[in-house]
Amino acid sequence: MMSKVHNFSAGPCILPDAVLKQASSAALNFDGLDLSLLEISHRSKSFVTVMENARSLVKELLEVPDGYSVLFLQGGASTQFLTLPHNFLMEGGKAAYVNTGTWAKNAIKEGGFVGEIDVVASSEDKKFTYIPKGFEIPSDVDYFHFTSNNTIYGSQFHTFPETEVPVICDMSSDIFSRPVDISKFAMIYAGAQKNMGPAGATLVIVRDDALGHTGRNIPSMLDYQVHIKKESMFNTPPVFSVYVSMLTLEWLKNLGGVPEIERVNKAKAELLYNEIDNNLMFRGVVEEMDRSVMNATFVLNDSSKEEEFNKMLAAGRINGLKGHRSVGGYRASMYNALPLESVQVLVDIMQAFASKNT
Numbered sequence: 001m002m003s004k005v006h007n008f009s010a011g012p013c014i015l016p017d018a019v020l021k022q023a024s025s026a027a028l029n030f031d032g033l034d035l036s037l038l039e040i041s042h043r044s045k046s047f048v049t050v051m052e053n054a055r056s057l058v059k060e061l062l063e064v065p066d067g068y069s070v071l072f073l074q075g076g077a078s079t080q081f082l083t084l085p086h087n088f089l090m091e092g093g094k095a096a097y098v099n100t101g102t103w104a105k106n107a108i109k110e111g112g113f114v115g116e117i118d119v120v121a122s123s124e125d126k127k128f129t130y131i132p133k134g135f136e137i138p139s140d141v142d143y144f145h146f147t148s149n150n151t152i153y154g155s156q157f158h159t160f161p162e163t164e165v166p167v168i169c170d171m172s173s174d175i176f177s178r179p180v181d182i183s184k185f186a187m188i189y190a191g192a193q194k195n196m197g198p199a200g201a202t203l204v205i206v207r208d209d210a211l212g213h214t215g216r217n218i219p220s221m222l223d224y225q226v227h228i229k230k231e232s233m234f235n236t237p238p239v240f241s242v243y244v245s246m247l248t249l250e251w252l253k254n255l256g257g258v259p260e261i262e263r264v265n266k267a268k269a270e271l272l273y274n275e276i277d278n279n280l281m282f283r284g285v286v287e288e289m290d291r292s293v294m295n296a297t298f299v300l301n302d303s304s305k306e307e308e309f310n311k312m313l314a315a316g317r318i319n320g321l322k323g324h325r326s327v328g329g330y331r332a333s334m335y336n337a338l339p340l341e342s343v344q345v346l347v348d349i350m351q352a353f354a355s356k357n358t
């Protein structure tokens, strides 16, 4: 048998083996029905149970307080960039955003289609290699939006900005990776394909009483209150993605939940960043205190050695380490399902590479 592939892909990304096995079997025969999960009604008891389980696992794992709704929607996080201002931005109102990179920028752009966006801080001056700090959030904005983890550049908010205005966060690439106090947020959202499941579903957690104040007419598909009322079944939900997300959340629960996975995630990040800092062939891209636990970005000090290092990565069956096409270098995405063992294999290769070159 071939040795296993170590999958550092940034998204869609690694899912637990056990989840993939169960998902494959449900694609053939789901819930003993002799029918595929993909060919039954989303209104059937078997699927409604899946949707209910998925939503309640989210509530349990993130300790979502009463007064919040959990939704599985479609269109990815990118559609939320447009949907959320429809629901939170008053007619003639204004929202504050922080620009920490590509996804934050996209959220700012889409928000601008709905109303006025005030970019209150940005790290663009240093190619998004740090997290802005100490900035003011005006008290007259309708909400404040930020991106908790900068997937592409590899920076992460380790403490969250405090403000009296409603806070909305794109947690696509670090949700379920660490405990979060949901009560501090009016809304959190995340595309499934980084830490929760396959692409297709988007998780939205929204405080009910934060909705319905904009005075706008909101198209039904963009209206969170419509989706809440219909319990995420306003139209056909992304059934397979919701199912596999449910399995992944069950896997996480059995593992010990979010505090336990945070411990593992920190161990993985520490192992890799230690190597980046101590290995003379490499250097990290992001300021040390703002480094992401999920996506570690680094470059070779001598880029002419890239081909040699890439060959060693391929021989070690390391997948997905190439940096985002807009940044270059290397990016190791260490989402929940990536075992510590895979990071150790990468570190061993980095050390062997350094020995060959000194």
Ligand SMILES: *Cc1c(COP(=O)(O)O)cnc(C)c1O
Pocket (backbone or CB within 6 Å): 011, 075, 076, 077, 078, 079, 103, 147, 149, 150, 151, 170, 171, 172, 173, 191, 192, 194
């Ligand atoms: C991947 C990603 C997105 C885009 O998600 P889609 O589901 O592809 O729209 C948005 N924000 C962050 C932080 C991401 O990592």
